Amino acid sequence: xxxxxxxxxxxxxxxxxxxxxLWQKIRRNQLGFKVRRQHxxxxxxxxxxxxxxxxxxxxxGSSHDIPDQIxxxxxxxxxxxxxxxxxxxxxxxxxxNNADLVSVEIQNTVDCLMNNRL
Numbered sequence: 470x471x472x473x474x475x476x477x478x479x480x481x482x483x484x485x486x487x488x489x490x491l492w493q494k495i496r497r498n499q500l501g502f503k504v505r506r507q508h509x510x511x512x513x514x515x516x517x518x519x520x521x522x523x524x525x526x527x528x529x530g531s532s533h534d535i536p537d538q539i540x541x542x543x544x545x546x547x548x549x550x551x552x553x554x555x556x557x558x559x560x561x562x563x564x565x566n567n568a569d570l571v572s573v574e575i576q577n578t579v580d581c582l583m584n585n586r587l
Contacts, residue, residue: 473509480507480514487528487564488516494572502579510554513545519575522582523554526575530561555582 471479484492484506495504495517508518510525517526533542546556557578559571 473511473514477507477509477514485528485530485561487530487559487561490568491517491526491528491559491564491571494568495575500572500576500579504575510549513549515549519579522579522586524575524579524582525549525554525556527556527558528561528564529558 488506492506496506502519502521504526505518505520506516508515510518515525516528518524519526527542527546529542532538542558546558549556555578557575559574564571
């Protein structure tokens with residue numbers, strides 16, 4: 470049986486084009502904070518995670534438009550939010566075609582969450 474860490478490592482090698490484009494903009498503290506990719510939060514592995522503010526960033530491709538997947542995503546997000554995480558979602562096409570804009574939205578969300586903690 471694979472651990473969540475092993476699953477996360479495998480997913481890091483199979484990132485979508487949108488995830489790769491966004492990762493190039495947000496990795497290595499480019500926004501002033503560390504972002505983790507394909508981070509395990511059992512029983513889930515989230516696309517990106519900003520630990521100091523408990524922010525989860527999800528990139529949704531076309532498979533997330535299927536009604537069954539929409540319901541699973543909603544239940545997953547509600548569970549994560551119940552645990553104290555903030556979840557923001559972007560379309561795969563947004564991350565791929567407008568990574569600069571998405572990174573600004575992430576920065577604004579982190580700033581807002583940081584200000585709410587003070």
